[in-house]
Amino acid sequence: MRKTKIICTLGPSTDSEEILRQMAAAGMNVARFNFSHGSYEEHLARLNLLRKVRNELEQPIAALLDTKGPEIRLRDFKGGKVFLKAGSTFVLTTREVEGTEEICSITYRDLPQDVKVGTRLLLDDGLISMVVSKIEGSEITCSVQNSGYVSNHKSVNVPGVRLSMPYLSKQDEKDILFGIENGFDFIAASFVRCARDVLDIREVLDRHKCDHIRIIAKIENSDGVQNIEEILAVSDGVMVARGDMGVEIDFTEIPIIQKNIIWHCYNSGKPAITATQMLESMMNNPRPTRAEITDVANAIYDGTSAIMLSGETAAGKFPVEAVKTMAAIAERTEADINYDKRLRNRGLEDHMGIADAMAHAACTTAMDIRAKAIVTVSKSGETARLLCKYRPTPPIIACVTSEQVYRHLSLSWGIVPMVMPLVKTTDDLIDTSAELAQKAGYLKEGDMAVITAGVPVGVSGSTNMIKAHLVGASLLSGVGVGKLVGVGRICICKTEAEIRSKFHPGDVLVLPSTSNDILDQMKKASAIICEEPGLNSHAAIVGLTLEKPVIVGATGATHKLKDGVKVAVDAERGIVRVMPQ
Template sequence: MPNQKRTKIVATLGPATSKRETLKQMILEGVDVFRVNFSHANYETVKENIATIRELGKETGITTAILADLQGPKLRVGVMKEEVVVEPGDIISFCTGKEFEGTAEKVYMNYDSFPKDVKKGENILLDDGKLMFRVLETNGKDTVKAEVIQGGPLRSKKGVNLPNTNISLPALTQKDKEDAIFAISLEVDWIALSFVRHAEDLQELRKVIEANCKYKIPIIAKIEKPEAVANIEKIVAYCDGLMVARGDLGVEVPAEEVPLIQKELVRTAKRARIPVIIATQMMETMISSLTPTRAEVNDVANSVMDGADAVMLSGETSVGKYPVQVIQKMSKILRNVENSPLIRVPQEPPHIRTNRYITKSICYHAAIMANEIEAKAICTLTNSGYTAFQISAWRPAAHILVFTSNYRILSRLNLLWGVTAFFYDKYVSTDETVEDVNRIAYDRGFVTKEDYLINLAAMPIVDKGMVNTLRVSQVK
């Protein structure tokens, strides 16, 4: 058990993961979170997959989190009648209204306000930026005429990006609301919102969750728009995690700007002490090949070096040929780099005196002290998971062992760097509880004789209040 990796792996579900045995092998090889992509989700299939994952959790003794990823205002073209290849200089019309099959002359666009929002001279990018068009004119009602700048195959249902256009679509569409309510009914652990632009987008999703759920489901803001990067300080105040969604981000802003934006977003998340996921094209070659490129290995390693909590696989596990092998390879890379002394994360102590200042301060000092006395584990009792978020953000060398009687947060904590969570519901006295959790740490191989542990608890222990006690113990 102690040889486990600390950086977490998020794997996307899809046709390639439809077999129970495949899911089981992926869990055993190191998947911590399964992502449901609601851009392509069939409710019945999602329900079956989640039920299988939860059964496998009981069977293997490994809890895996479920992340519901809402599509957001994703713009797409319609279905094409036949294979169309456009060349630079060609003129094509993008039409809204009633859906129709596209041709080389005109294609359907699923965004009704498109002719109103777009202006002459702005760019339209298709299929992750592989095709580029420039707007020649718009009638403001249902047709936009554009010239092909960069050509290629124009395929059905491909995504559209408008890097220069201020779109009027809400971040939470009607489809997203329905998907969110469905995801809540399945008791998912995290909900991610795509194309977040402002803090208000997250507040709107929070209202949907509160109206349909009696407990709080944490929200991940997917950063893939230039407005989100500009508003990041406000956004982190209203979300519980960030995802650097480099696919759309690399189309919405110049691709060469993405590496530095990634580093800045990770730093921002670490300062806010919320988890951050790096996503898109991490091991893309492994969709069809058993070996990743050196650049991909480097990319995964660099994301860990930046301080990411988790790295995410999309097509590699949803439609790829080798969903199990890609997890094996990724786990190997993570284990190899994550303990490097070259990794630096912000280490400034908490200074804003909120009502949780005492807890934050204790978690900070626990992480620092664990490194100083070379404690092998930090054991914390929690009912909300708050201390797990805090300790994880300080990146101690010690194992972070979280004990909770709250089943709802058990799998949720799987997204956090270095955290291993256990169900624990025996609260007698502080002394007995500390001895008990230390024994579990010893039995599971996280500590050996003479090792130091740091225990965090709320006293009196039966009140399950905020952490207010730090204690150092030694395995005898």
């Protein structure tokens, strides 16, 4: 099972229902809506298409609204684009003019007050560099440093300058309201500089009584990097937005910053998203470059929760192939990571809360008993998110009652969200959650699972129970000898004569006691179940000598079991389980 989640940006290339369905089948966990582009009508059409596909496929694909943020952009050029020549003069103005090779309007009216002569300006994500040579009224005269084309609405970045514009624009607030009204699950807040920026968005959500949208802070500038800890404290996750970050900050710092942000998220138990140019060559090619493959893999080695596709799916020629490629890289990389070793080596905090301590204990217990899954029943999803903080090897099956929480957990590393009905008792909670995991194929009869939940049932934040749970009912138990499992059909023999007439090689011999007189038959049995107790008994010694699964002290075995039933004899656990007949 792939643990790292995949975010796909929707756009013109995904407007086909069939393409979106194939992307979902290939591994899309979250759909991103980039509000720097497109109209509300276009976004709503894509959201409705997403809802249709995720309902048909019964997948918890979340919807993420990515805000424009406090950005500066060029306005329109005559003919759509112009060529700027190195050494030429280019004017940015707050007046409304039609753009030419000499002048263009910008969206931020106070930029002339925020910059000074010598300030470096970057156009179109840094493709064109300019230096301010003169400021006069509403106009900023610049010297073009390198040649290139620039077109309508391209970005204007001012590295190292703190702009005086408010963080939350009227347009962003309007977009957030659209997200509230249309049931988006996440808001990705662009250009977050400090905790206050995140709180501004949270105040908008609170004002509209919205508690169902979680906030992802996009780190894209030096302020955001410096204030990562305070930002993380008030947000629900972080995106390493390497596009604008690479413009605002020296690009040689990006790998170091990426690792640092992922580490902070990893330790806080909040999702880290690694984004921008991960498979960019796949916008035009069906296969990625070797460098892109390594980039995706390294983010996973670092511990990222999710990896994101931008233009590759929104406007690329191969959106489905891009998702398949990302999923394949993630699965192969995860297979190379020893998560048990990482958990053993992970240092513990000096003072852990009860929920955190329970999550850590559940993960270490699952490792110690080689559990096939960790099943958690959670009202808010917080217990599940705490579990993924410790990166356990088995999948985390999160059983929730809320559709919104169901989709929220689709972003979290290693979590398989499932919707379960409301239950009233602890026994019902354990049985229902284990049954859901079994039906979905994550558990089977005889598997061990760790189940964690809160008692009393249904109270948020009350996780206080861990149970090592054996899936399926055992027919019998006793004292196991060895660690092997034997599978065969039961042959109940109370006398030596019965053994010689009934037994077939490969059967599971069930007897009151054993002796050397039946040693030949014992050698040919797949397993032995003996009512006689004691690890010094004849059956126990033979089992150890022949390296054969044996259970001794199986009281009433010759009466409780039935001839011909196919069973598994698990010596390590000392139990007998029914197998498919």
